[in-house]
Amino acid sequence: MAEITPIRTAAEVALVERFASLKDRLPGSGDIARRRDEAFALVAAAGLPNRRVEEWKYTDLRNAVREAAPLAERPADAAGLVDRASAFAGVDAVRLSFANGHFVAERSDLAVLPAGVTVTPLAAALAQGHPLLAEMGKVAVARGNFALALNSAFMVDGALVKVAAGTAVDKALHLRFVNGGTAPFATAPRVVILVEDGASVTILESHEGVGTAAYQANSVVELVAGKGTAVAHTRLNAEQVDAISLSTLAVTLGAEARLTSLGVVTGGGLSRHQVFLAFSGEQSSLTLGGATMLRGRQHADTTLVVDHAVPHCESRELFKTVVDGEATGVFQGKIIVRPDAQKTDGRMMSAALLLSETATMNNKPELEIFADDVQCAHGATCGALDDDLLFYLMARGLPRAAAEALLVQAFIGEALELVEDEAVRGELVARAEAWLAERA
Amino acid sequence: MLQINNLVVEIEGKRILNGLDLTVKAGEVAAIMGPNGSGKSTLSYVIAGKEEYEVLDGEILINGENILELEPNERAARGVFLAFQYPLEIPGVSTMTFLKAIMNAQRKAREEEELTTPEFMKRVKAAAEKLHIDQEMLRRGLNVGFSGGEKKRMEILQMALLEPRFCILDETDSGLDIDALKIVADGVNSLRDPARAFLVITHYQRLLNHIVPDTVHVMANGRIVRSGGKELALELEASGYADYREQAA
Numbered sequence: 001m002a003e004i005t006p007i008r009t010a011a012e013v014a015l016v017e018r019f020a021s022l023k024d025r026l027p028g029s030g031d032i033a034r035r036r037d038e039a040f041a042l043v044a045a046a047g048l049p050n051r052r053v054e055e056w057k058y059t060d061l062r063n064a065v066r067e068a069a070p071l072a073e074r075p076a077d078a079a080g081l082v083d084r085a086s087a088f089a090g091v092d093a094v095r096l097s098f099a100n101g102h103f104v105a106e107r108s109d110l111a112v113l114p115a116g117v118t119v120t121p122l123a124a125a126l127a128q129g130h131p132l133l134a135e136m137g138k139v140a141v142a143r144g145n146f147a148l149a150l151n152s153a154f155m156v157d158g159a160l161v162k163v164a165a166g167t168a169v170d171k172a173l174h175l176r177f178v179n180g181g182t183a184p185f186a187t188a189p190r191v192v193i194l195v196e197d198g199a200s201v202t203i204l205e206s207h208e209g210v211g212t213a214a215y216q217a218n219s220v221v222e223l224v225a226g227k228g229t230a231v232a233h234t235r236l237n238a239e240q241v242d243a244i245s246l247s248t249l250a251v252t253l254g255a256e257a258r259l260t261s262l263g264v265v266t267g268g269g270l271s272r273h274q275v276f277l278a279f280s281g282e283q284s285s286l287t288l289g290g291a292t293m294l295r296g297r298q299h300a301d302t303t304l305v306v307d308h309a310v311p312h313c314e315s316r317e318l319f320k321t322v323v324d325g326e327a328t329g330v331f332q333g334k335i336i337v338r339p340d341a342q343k344t345d346g347r348m349m350s351a352a353l354l355l356s357e358t359a360t361m362n363n364k365p366e367l368e369i370f371a372d373d374v375q376c377a378h379g380a381t382c383g384a385l386d387d388d389l390l391f392y393l394m395a396r397g398l399p400r401a402a403a404e405a406l407l408v409q410a411f412i413g414e415a416l417e418l419v420e421d422e423a424v425r426g427e428l429v430a431r432a433e434a435w436l437a438e439r440a
Numbered sequence: 441m442l443q444i445n446n447l448v449v450e451i452e453g454k455r456i457l458n459g460l461d462l463t464v465k466a467g468e469v470a471a472i473m474g475p476n477g478s479g480k481s482t483l484s485y486v487i488a489g490k491e492e493y494e495v496l497d498g499e500i501l502i503n504g505e506n507i508l509e510l511e512p513n514e515r516a517a518r519g520v521f522l523a524f525q526y527p528l529e530i531p532g533v534s535t536m537t538f539l540k541a542i543m544n545a546q547r548k549a550r551e552e553e554e555l556t557t558p559e560f561m562k563r564v565k566a567a568a569e570k571l572h573i574d575q576e577m578l579r580r581g582l583n584v585g586f587s588g589g590e591k592k593r594m595e596i597l598q599m600a601l602l603e604p605r606f607c608i609l610d611e612t613d614s615g616l617d618i619d620a621l622k623i624v625a626d627g628v629n630s631l632r633d634p635a636r637a638f639l640v641i642t643h644y645q646r647l648l649n650h651i652v653p654d655t656v657h658v659m660a661n662g663r664i665v666r667s668g669g670k671e672l673a674l675e676l677e678a679s680g681y682a683d684y685r686e687q688a689a
């Protein structure tokens with residue numbers, strides 16, 4: 001029987017209606033309003049991505065998003081919502097808080113920002129046409145991406161952050177996204193971080209759910225890192241297990257820069273974390289990592305595109321996925337090496353550990369190489385815990401659950417070790433341990 | 441201490457142990473020698489509780505209790521320890537973390553208090569020094585990048601720390617240089633105790649000069665085909681296994 005695909009699903013129809021009724025009330029006019037229209041045109045033309053769209057093959061949003069939840073208003077008790085968040089609480093950091101996508105000034109450390117750091121709430125920035133808005137949307141390989149376009153159409157709030165040239169920020173900047181409500185809602189926060197030449201900063205990003213209703217989150221963080229910058233970024237997805245959570249990191253990395261970014265996923269019912277990164281200057285090095293731990297019926301997709309557009313850059317990608325229960329993990333990693341990008345050194349590895357017979361992993365690392373003098377490799381593995389190792393540990397006296405936990409910790413630990421900051425790593429290790437403890 | 445009666449074991453439909461009988465008394469050091477493939481490592485794995493072996497008949501008693509239905513960790517809690525012929529590498533688990541985990545797991549099984557960190561460090565340091573194991577090695581992933589000899593010494597270190605009652609050494613001497621052999625043998629000898637027994641699997645008389653056995657057993661085709669005193673090892677060194685291969689076949 002031929003499958004009949006409606007031209008628009010109910011959710012798609014709702015999105016179109018919502019944009020039409022909201023667009024005049026969304027912050028920003030002129031150029032910004034025009035960009036919203038363009039972004040939404042893309043969303044409307046493509047519809048919700050489904051498995052026939054190569055990029056979204058393993059994560060069928062059309063199927064998952066049966067109803068488009070209304071865009072969240074600023075919650076009445078935004079501060080109270082933020083107070084229920086716990087991520088990175090033990091890390092000494094400057095907090096910038098967002099409740100259901102809205103900037104929460106009363107829970108943000110605007111008054112005590114480190115020297116050289118400036119923060120403008122996005123709603124205000126959009127309304128006044130802030131010059132930093134020009135830094136948006138610069139990553140070519142991210143253009144046309146559905147989640148990014150959807151955010152660009154609906155972005156209501158967020159922040160513009162600038163780290164002035166030469167500043168070594170001594171405290172981490174923590175982007176704390178907290179979601180919660182009693183009725184379904186959608187979010188579209190946008191954060192742009194400009195790290196000027198020679199500056200260094202640690203950025204933490206956490207996404208937590210603290211409410212009772214399922215929600216649809218769609219955050220975008222854009223990082224523009226200048227020449228000679230050093231940035232360490234860690235992102236934690238601890239969303240509610242009934243949430244649909246999309247998040248995107250789009251990066252432009254200047255010359256002689258260093259960036260390490262690790263994404264940790266334990267939450268979300270269906271989640272997709274995207275990284276789009278373009279090297280825009282030579283002699284830069286990038287480390288991207290992932291540590292994903294799934295159980296139940298969770299589905300988590302990590303999709304990255306690393307664009308080596310210039311020569312002499314190095315990238316390392318190490319992604320670890322642990323899948324238990326009936327959960328599904330997805331890794332799609334693409335490294336593009338453009339014709340001019342000679343002497344590129346790129347290595348990508350995705351390893352998955354399946355803890356149950358019903359766990360699934362889709363692993364798709366890809367290289368697209370158009371230059372001839374490069375060193376690139378990728379690999380993917382997928383397997384169960386090694387019986388011989390388990391026996392070795394048990395023969396030393398560890399009960400089965402403890403032996404398994406130790407092996408899973410070792411597996412995921414390799415990715416967590418990419419985080420240099422001890423306090424941050426300590427929290428991530430503790431979260432991995434808590435995840436394992438729940439398993440026993 | 442250990443009594444094995446008529447043990448019959450298969451793996452993947454292939455019979456490896458063929459009605460094996462063996463008794464080792466408390467305080468005794470028993471050596472097992474035998475040709476390659478005769479089933480020595482299989483015996484040690486089956487005593488330690490490796491899953492993939494199918495026990496078709498017989499029993500293994502430790503202090504009178506049949507341990508065949510027990511998980512490997514439960515056997516360890518009853519004092520069984522196997523020093524592996526091929527110790528495994530576990531990247532991502534530092535040797536220290538591993539040692540602490542196994543020591544505390546066994547203490548927990550025996551309903552003893554966990555060791556405090558200083559007490560643990562003290563014990564590890566003392567045992568490592570005896571075995572000439574560098575502190576730096578203890579910070580690395582377990583057995584990762586260790587030489588063959590270092591891995592064997594690490595097995596003995598674990599044995600010394602866990603203080604098991606029934607110790608199986610599966611070719612602990614292979615891969616050791618002459619000095620290391622002496623160090624390991626001293627380590628084993630210092631653990632000799634009237635309440636502890638050893639089953640030492642080896643191909644070479646040389647080890648038995650250092651760890652002098654009370655009894656020597658010859659294994660061929662999955663059975664003990666001859667038993668005697670320490671002089672039997674010397675005899676084997678001279679004559680080889682030709683006679684026993686025929687006898688067992």
Ligand SMILES: Nc1ncnc2c1ncn2[C@@H]1O[C@H](COP(=O)(O)OP(=O)(O)OP(=O)(O)O)[C@@H](O)[C@H]1O
Pocket residue numbers: 451452454456474475476477478479480481482483525
């Ligand atoms: N997992 C396995 N699958 C199939 N056959 C096996 C397996 N393990 C052992 N065997 C077989 O069982 C027999 C006995 O092996 P075992 O390792 O016990 O011998 P061994 O006496 O320890 O030999 P060596 O002196 O070489 O260490 C061999 O023929 C071996 O090939």
Ligand SMILES: [Mg+2]
Pocket residue numbers: 480481482525610611
């Ligand atoms: Mg053997």
